[in-house]
Amino acid sequence: MSAPNFYNKNASKIFAVSEEFDEETQECISENWKDAKDNIASELTSKGYREVSISDNNRNYPGEYFLEKELVFWDIWRITIYAVVRGAYYNGTNFDWQVDVIKDRDEDYEEGDLCDIPVPKTVQAAIDRETKRIEKAFELYTDKLNCVGIFSNGEAVYAKI
16 A cells, blocks of 8 residues: 655645665765755744744654744734644655634633634734744745656655646
8 A cells, every 4th residue: 555655734735855875875965955944944933933842643654843933912822823843754855834713811721723612813924924934934945746646555746837
């Protein structure tokens, strides 16, 4: 059973960085993803993001949350937006984002990601603005891919956008 090469949870497209391999030794001879990560970090730290290193323990697509920005609304909503870099299943790396939500109001406490907890329109507008900012930085330093098909065995086909 095969698997798609990239795991893309939230981003509007796959922001990928390919690596160069030595065919004889099967070793990576360049780590382009590190340059892309550093450039994205430089781009977003000037926009209020701070660098972090939080492990994303996905067994098949291990990664790291490498930037975060926290937004607080009315002392009730605490939104944390992360930039994530993940290793691909076979070859390369891709960038994604994650939004965690905490609602804390008079004995009513909820915690989850953006899919779990509905937020007010003004909060959603701020989240949308930040995720667009993240994707704009991703676009500068990655190849944009779209998954054009997944076969019954799990393999996927990607096309450049």
